[in-house]
Amino acid sequence: xxxxxxxxxxxxxxxxxxxxxxxxxxxxxxxxxxxxxxxxxxxxxxxxxxxxxxxxxxxxxxxxxxxxxxxxxxxxxxxxxxxxxxxxxxxxxxxxxxxxxxxxxxxxxxxxxxxxxxxxxxxxxx
Numbered sequence: 001x002x003x004x005x006x007x008x009x010x011x012x013x014x015x016x017x018x019x020x021x022x023x024x025x026x027x028x029x030x031x032x033x034x035x036x037x038x039x040x041x042x043x044x045x046x047x048x049x050x051x052x053x054x055x056x057x058x059x060x061x062x063x064x065x066x067x068x069x070x071x072x073x074x075x076x077x078x079x080x081x082x083x084x085x086x087x088x089x090x091x092x093x094x095x096x097x098x099x100x101x102x103x104x105x106x107x108x109x110x111x112x113x114x115x116x117x118x119x120x121x122x123x124x125x126x
Contacts, residue, residue, distance in 0.1 A: 042081050045088040049076055052091045 050073070052058065059069060079087065114120045 042084060045081075045084045046076070048088045049084065049091060 053062075053069075053072060053076070062069060062072060076084070076087075111120070
């Protein structure tokens, strides 16, 4: 009885496999033009990044760090579309001045915890 069940299962699996061989889809390929891949979004992202980099305070900070503005511009132009878009979005969403408030709050919490546990003694007992 087991042999006949094994045989029926094997025949069913082979039948399905043979039927699927005849239904294989054909793949097509074509040459994609570069202009189809480069979109107007790249130009918008590039102009947004360059606008931010051309600000006087940004230029002054780059000079202070020893960066050449032309070298930065060449590197931005060399970014691929995904990297350029990510940079443009990050530059638009970055808070002015950073997250200083969160940093000060975190330091305050750490100091309070250290004071409570007795590691440091900020509030001297008289």
